[in-house]
Amino acid sequence: MRDALRTLAQATRTIDEPQDAAVALGALTSGLVLVRQVLNHVADWHEQAAHLAARHAVGSRYAGRDTVDAIVSDLRDTADALLDAQSAVGMAWGRSERIAWRPEPKRRSAQPATSRELPSVAACAVAPKRNVDQLTR
Numbered sequence: 001m002r003d004a005l006r007t008l009a010q011a012t013r014t015i016d017e018p019q020d021a022a023v024a025l026g027a028l029t030s031g032l033v034l035v036r037q038v039l040n041h042v043a044d045w046h047e048q049a050a051h052l053a054a055r056h057a058v059g060s061r062y063a064g065r066d067t068v069d070a071i072v073s074d075l076r077d078t079a080d081a082l083l084d085a086q087s088a089v090g091m092a093w094g095r096s097e098r099i100a101w102r103p104e105p106k107r108r109s110a111q112p113a114t115s116r117e118l119p120s121v122a123a124c125a126v127a128p129k130r131n132v133d134q135l136t137r
Helices: 002-011 018-056 063-097 121-136
Strands: none
Touching (some): 002 018, 018 063
């Protein structure tokens, strides 16, 4: 999972196409769902194994259970917070899917025009002749 998140982070450093932002938001939304699942699975495991922690705790036999309860609470709270984040990112993803992006305007170069951009000598010579021909008619 770490590698997938690292790849996503690197891929979003520069976004070349507008639709790539929507793809990234979709991947992030899916990733948040998976992280929430992991948090809940680890919390479930702690709850199921809590009886072992109570037996092996130093000091009070319930100290281990108190620690497990705190861990479970932390994990569940984090999963709930990620649900809010997942919802917000999902909303942004949905909104981004509704945008019709226009192509970025081509920028004019500050460099002098190349021979392809200059009108041909023949075209320059023909235009004045047409104007003169129209005047003489």
